[in-house]
Amino acid sequence: DEWARTPNGRYYKNRPPGPGFIRFPVFFIMDRVFVKWREHGKMDAQGRRPWPGHLLRASLSFFMQELPFCILVLLAANFLLAQGAPWIAVQFFALAALFGNTADLFMNNWSGHGVATVCVLGALLALLQRKYYWVGFAYGAALLTEYAAAMLLLPLFAALLYRESNWKKSLPLFILGGAIPGIFWIWYHVVAFGSPFLTANHFQN
Numbered sequence: 001d002e003w004a005r006t007p008n009g010r011y012y013k014n015r016p017p018g019p020g021f022i023r024f025p026v027f028f029i030m031d032r033v034f035v036k037w038r039e040h041g042k043m044d045a046q047g048r049r050p051w052p053g054h055l056l057r058a059s060l061s062f063f064m065q066e067l068p069f070c071i072l073v074l075l076a077a078n079f080l081l082a083q084g085a086p087w088i089a090v091q092f093f094a095l096a097a098l099f100g101n102t103a104d105l106f107m108n109n110w111s112g113h114g115v116a117t118v119c120v121l122g123a124l125l126a127l128l129q130r131k132y133y134w135v136g137f138a139y140g141a142a143l144l145t146e147y148a149a150a151m152l153l154l155p156l157f158a159a160l161l162y163r164e165s166n167w168k169k170s171l172p173l174f175i176l177g178g179a180i181p182g183i184f185w186i187w188y189h190v191v192a193f194g195s196p197f198l199t200a201n202h203f204q205n
Contacts, residue, residue, distance in 0.1 A: 004203035006193060014200045017188045018119075018145030018181070019112040023064050030056055057110065065114035066107050072121045073097045079128060097121070116146035127159055132170040135160070136177025144181045147199060 004014045034056045073094055080090045106113035119142035126134035142149040164170035186196040
């Protein structure tokens with residue numbers, strides 16, 4: 001329902017490619033399992049396979065969004081406890097993370113918001129632990145998953161400078177961590193839209 005069409009007539013989804021890159025290996029394996037339960041050779045008039053069934057979609061959302069998010073919440077709770085946070089504060093954090101924000105509503109669909117939430121929480125946890133390479137990697141994955149994550153770049157830079165006074169140490173690690181998602185960003189947008197500075201939003205239906 002949501003698509004972009006480039007001048008050469010090709011169709012793309014109107015969202016960033018991150019969820020596709022992240023989910024594809026798991027989807028490929030699960031699809032080979034679930035395809036045995038479907039009717040073989042069923043195609044539409046354009047030669048496309050049927051939309052994946054509910055069990056495949058729900059399983060993929062669970063393994064690629066809900067489970068990683070819960071694991072990150074657990075790791076963040078342990079970090080807070082190790083920092084001396086009161087137990088009631090840790091409980092409040094867990095409730096707020098798991099049930100008290102709009103991102104939780106997107107954990108059971110394929111829009112990409114759930115993956116972006118996992119990436120942003122991962123970047124925040126890595127920042128608190130001063131693991132600056134993983135801050136860059138998680139933020140790069142978030143940007144590759146959600147175009148709106150670009151708005152987090154300046155606040156993230158400010159947080160890096162606040163968290164680590166020696167920016168000559170933190171900034172190179174941050175950039176290095178973001179290199180792999182950055183390469184995927186450039187490759188996809190150049191192949192699909194002709195420039196790393198053009199996104200699907202420029203060709204929205």
